[in-house]
Amino acid sequence: xxxxxxxxxxxxxxxxxxxxxxxxxxxxxxxxxxxxxxxxxxxxxxxxxxxxxxxxxxxxxxxxxxxxxxxxxxxxxxxxxxxxxxxxxxxxxxxxxxxxxxxxxxxxxxxxxxxxxxxxxxxxxxxxxxxxxxxxxxxxxxxxxxxxxxxxxxxxxxxxxxxxxxx
Numbered sequence: 001x002x003x004x005x006x007x008x009x010x011x012x013x014x015x016x017x018x019x020x021x022x023x024x025x026x027x028x029x030x031x032x033x034x035x036x037x038x039x040x041x042x043x044x045x046x047x048x049x050x051x052x053x054x055x056x057x058x059x060x061x062x063x064x065x066x067x068x069x070x071x072x073x074x075x076x077x078x079x080x081x082x083x084x085x086x087x088x089x090x091x092x093x094x095x096x097x098x099x100x101x102x103x104x105x106x107x108x109x110x111x112x113x114x115x116x117x118x119x120x121x122x123x124x125x126x127x128x129x130x131x132x133x134x135x136x137x138x139x140x141x142x143x144x145x146x147x148x149x150x151x152x153x154x155x156x157x158x159x160x161x162x163x164x165x166x167x
Contacts, residue, residue, distance in 0.1 A: 045073025070123035095153040
């Protein structure tokens with residue numbers, strides 16, 4: 001979900017300022033691995049929108065329009081895993097500080113910790129409908145190009161318990 005503000009730059013162009021919150025999660029209940037994670041994602045971005053026909057300032061001939069958009073943003077994420085403690089209570093543990101790929105270990109000195117604040121490039125298509133002179137309703141189908149593979153805390157190899165415990 002999110003909240004945005006659009007400012008028309010003409011009849012076909014607009015700029016949007018957006019803040020969104022989402023999450024991803026996965027559970028792997030295979031006996032050998034039993035891995036799971038969740039990661040809430042908070043993003044702020046600015047995108048430029050191009051409508052296929054007049055919809056902006058003073059345009060009254062169309063009450064709806066298809067559009068393309070693209071821009072740049074920043075997002076924060078923090079992958080966590082769950083476990084049940086000795087009392088039977090479900091606990092969530094932040095994974096990045098545990099260095100589950102051996103970051104800062106003797107065995108993998110070249111691996112650096114990943115940053116929880118990353119850049120993104122949102123882009124996609126949508127349809128908008130004019131509700132009145134001030135408000136419109138948008139439905140977007142969007143994608144995000146990111147430059148991290150750590151949304152689930154794992155990118156290359158998940159090191160064994162022996163490496164984690166020794167470091």
